[in-house]
Amino acid sequence: MEQVEPALPREKLLQYGVHSLTDSELLAIFLRTGTPGKSVFTLSQELLRHFGSLYGLLTAELPAFRHMEGIGLAKYAQLKAIAELARRFYNVRLEEESALLSPQMTREFLQSQLTDMEREIFMAIFLDNKNRVLKHSRLFSGTLSHVEVHPREIVREAIKVNAAAVILAHNHPSGCAEPSKADRDITERIIKCCQVMDIRVLDHLIIGRGEYVSFAEHGWI
Numbered sequence: 001m002e003q004v005e006p007a008l009p010r011e012k013l014l015q016y017g018v019h020s021l022t023d024s025e026l027l028a029i030f031l032r033t034g035t036p037g038k039s040v041f042t043l044s045q046e047l048l049r050h051f052g053s054l055y056g057l058l059t060a061e062l063p064a065f066r067h068m069e070g071i072g073l074a075k076y077a078q079l080k081a082i083a084e085l086a087r088r089f090y091n092v093r094l095e096e097e098s099a100l101l102s103p104q105m106t107r108e109f110l111q112s113q114l115t116d117m118e119r120e121i122f123m124a125i126f127l128d129n130k131n132r133v134l135k136h137s138r139l140f141s142g143t144l145s146h147v148e149v150h151p152r153e154i155v156r157e158a159i160k161v162n163a164a165a166v167i168l169a170h171n172h173p174s175g176c177a178e179p180s181k182a183d184r185d186i187t188e189r190i191i192k193c194c195q196v197m198d199i200r201v202l203d204h205l206i207i208g209r210g211e212y213v214s215f216a217e218h219g220w221i
Contacts (some may be wrong), residue, residue, distance in 0.1 A: 009026070023054050027044040027047065028044040035070030043070065046068075059083070089112075103217075106125070107212060109136075115207055120144070120173060122139050124137055126158055126163035129165070135161050155196075164198075169205040170183075170206060175211075177206045178206075179213055183204075187221070190204075203215055204221065
């Protein structure tokens with residue numbers, strides 16, 4: 001019996017939809033070409049095996065590619081452009097759609113904004129009484145292991161846009177998303193400050209590298 005060749009990623013996408021593609025097939029479409037003696041699909045599979053996942057690949061810096069044959073500045077630039085394009089997509093999605101946030105959409109957006117930051121960044125998403133996004137802001141920037149947060153500034157920003165609720169988030173550049181005592185304390189202070197103005201704190205998410213912790217999911221809010 002004659003064997004049928006599997007569909008190329010681009011043809012598979014057009015026939016069955018983008019969700020039918022594996023990570024390596026999607027990556028192959030972006031990279032477009034392989035290297036001498038190696039197809040783009042083989043190259044994509046090798047990259048994912050080497051770095052462990054799409055996350056590991058797209059967050060890797062140039063020195064990590066030193067021992068990957070055929071990966072020069074051009075391919076590295078393509079990979080960084082993919083990661084930045086995804087980050088900007090989530091940013092625009094919130095702005096353009098005036099989105100009604102779901103927990104998954106919130107997490108994906110915050111991970112796209114905070115995962116690669118080299119210092120702690122504290123963000124807030126302000127919502128109306130139907131949980132539609134009014135504004136999102138990077139409010140405070142700190143060091144590798146600390147960011148100073150002022151609850152009154154968060155309330156002030158919420159009042160400016162007439163927000164009924166807020167979602168808090170910050171990153172841990174160390175990669176571990178486990179909240180510290182300081183994280184729990186500042187969350188309590190922000191909640192108390194917001195309650196005075198009848199603003200609900202829906203969640204506080206801590207973003208690590210490939211992981212997150214949601215205060216709401218753990219019943220801490």
